[in-house]
Amino acid sequence: MIHTSSFQGIEKTIGMRSQKILLVEDEKNLRSVLAAILEAEGFSTTQTESAEDALAVMAGELPVLVLTDQRLPGMSGTELLARIKERWPRIPVLIATAYGEIEQAVQAIKAGAEHYLTKPVDEGELVAIIRQALSCRGHTIPPRSQDLPRHGIIGESLGTLEILEMINLVAPAPSNVLITGESGTGKELVARGLHVASPRAHAPFLAFNCGAIPLDLVESEIFGHEKGAFTGAVRSQAGKLEMAGSGTLFLDEVGDMPLAMQVKLLRTLQEREYTRLGGNQPLRFAARIIAATHVDLAKAVEAGSFREDLYYRLNVIPLHIPPLRERREDIAPLVRHFLRRVCTELGRPEVDIATAALAAMEAYSWPGNIRQLENIVERLVVLNRGGTILAADLPNEMRTTETERILPFGGAYDLHAVEREAVLSALNKAQSNKSQAALLLGISRKQLHTRMKNLGLVVDREDVSGGEKL
Numbered sequence: 001m002i003h004t005s006s007f008q009g010i011e012k013t014i015g016m017r018s019q020k021i022l023l024v025e026d027e028k029n030l031r032s033v034l035a036a037i038l039e040a041e042g043f044s045t046t047q048t049e050s051a052e053d054a055l056a057v058m059a060g061e062l063p064v065l066v067l068t069d070q071r072l073p074g075m076s077g078t079e080l081l082a083r084i085k086e087r088w089p090r091i092p093v094l095i096a097t098a099y100g101e102i103e104q105a106v107q108a109i110k111a112g113a114e115h116y117l118t119k120p121v122d123e124g125e126l127v128a129i130i131r132q133a134l135s136c137r138g139h140t141i142p143p144r145s146q147d148l149p150r151h152g153i154i155g156e157s158l159g160t161l162e163i164l165e166m167i168n169l170v171a172p173a174p175s176n177v178l179i180t181g182e183s184g185t186g187k188e189l190v191a192r193g194l195h196v197a198s199p200r201a202h203a204p205f206l207a208f209n210c211g212a213i214p215l216d217l218v219e220s221e222i223f224g225h226e227k228g229a230f231t232g233a234v235r236s237q238a239g240k241l242e243m244a245g246s247g248t249l250f251l252d253e254v255g256d257m258p259l260a261m262q263v264k265l266l267r268t269l270q271e272r273e274y275t276r277l278g279g280n281q282p283l284r285f286a287a288r289i290i291a292a293t294h295v296d297l298a299k300a301v302e303a304g305s306f307r308e309d310l311y312y313r314l315n316v317i318p319l320h321i322p323p324l325r326e327r328r329e330d331i332a333p334l335v336r337h338f339l340r341r342v343c344t345e346l347g348r349p350e351v352d353i354a355t356a357a358l359a360a361m362e363a364y365s366w367p368g369n370i371r372q373l374e375n376i377v378e379r380l381v382v383l384n385r386g387g388t389i390l391a392a393d394l395p396n397e398m399r400t401t402e403t404e405r406i407l408p409f410g411g412a413y414d415l416h417a418v419e420r421e422a423v424l425s426a427l428n429k430a431q432s433n434k435s436q437a438a439l440l441l442g443i444s445r446k447q448l449h450t451r452m453k454n455l456g457l458v459v460d461r462e463d464v465s466g467g468e469k470l
Ligand SMILES: Nc1ncnc2c1ncn2[C@@H]1O[C@H](COP(=O)(O)OP(=O)(O)OP(=O)(O)O)[C@@H](O)[C@H]1O
Pocket: 152, 153, 154, 155, 181, 182, 183, 184, 185, 186, 187, 188, 189, 190, 252, 294, 334, 370, 371, 374
């Protein structure tokens, strides 16, 4: 069976659909996942379940690249490779083999495959290999999502690029948006991006945090109040809904809004009309409502603490921001961005970061997400003296073995390899002088020795207090 597909949203954004990749994979789910990844990158795909179908497709229309599974129901991936290379030697072929089938991968490379991928296929790796294979052959690569306006949103992960694409797609519409994500993931930043990219950009963006505020105050802040509405209301005051005009009202922590206020907000959204606290004059409003929450609103609905009807009113367009630990590729660019920003703000010369320190940050779980990362980078810069942040400068929790345990991506991110590389590079720079290498890594000489032993870099017994050279 032959399937073709395209990702409508992305297509609209990127407006380019010329580079066709042929996917040969008999597992339906995996095929869809691979297709989605490639389409998010701006390619289009033709998918077949067997090598025989793939050859039939190629007889009609040639793809720019073929990605095939090794194990297929009839003809194998390597056989398909041979047939393709016979007839179309210039078309790059990538073969995906199961973990542990390295022998077959080697054979495939010998038979002319551009590259092999081991399953489970790592997204970043897949995209990088494909882009590389195509650019080597002089193909124009589809523009990447980074070309979209960034609105101050740093990051290269698929999760971040998808958010940028969503902002681009959703901004022009008047629809309500519900942004979900853990605390510190950038919900407000995304809301501001939606505002700036919208035709409302010339009007105000007003943010209001609904968390832990008593009913009267929430009501007065959002709807405004008339003079004498409550003790201390000495004059009439417009609310945020009015002040936002034709701009955007961002309701943060909407899950914490008191139930009585939820009823009023629902009515307001339905009727596009409200009254100030203590007033009876109906007022219309034009602002777009973007709400955000770190709690699972669907669960709050089940638990009875959030109104279901309001949930659906707000959640016209859901936009979920994944936690930082699920988009680790963003950590390095974010660290570098905040390093530059903090140094500029403090008027200090640029501060660098050692590979081992960055690796530890990339492996850490970041429960406080980007806000936590931002604060830590600031602290590291303020306390830094040598011009380079070393692993030893990091907070303890980032240097524990805990970070190794939580490593994601089924081994796609290999801390062991990163650490080994960092240790070897330091030893190289220090010309095998362990005291100096330890200094470069920001750890003690004894710690270096232990690490080297764990990494299999030391075979013989060694006196850690003695001889300097390896
Ligand atoms: N992708 C990003 N690139 C650059 N800065 C970011 C990014 N995401 C978040 N930030 C920064 O991290 C900090 C926290 O972001 P923000 O306040 O938008 O998070 P939030 O999800 O709204 O947090 P909360 O749920 O606690 O209100 C801000 O200083 C913001 O500018």
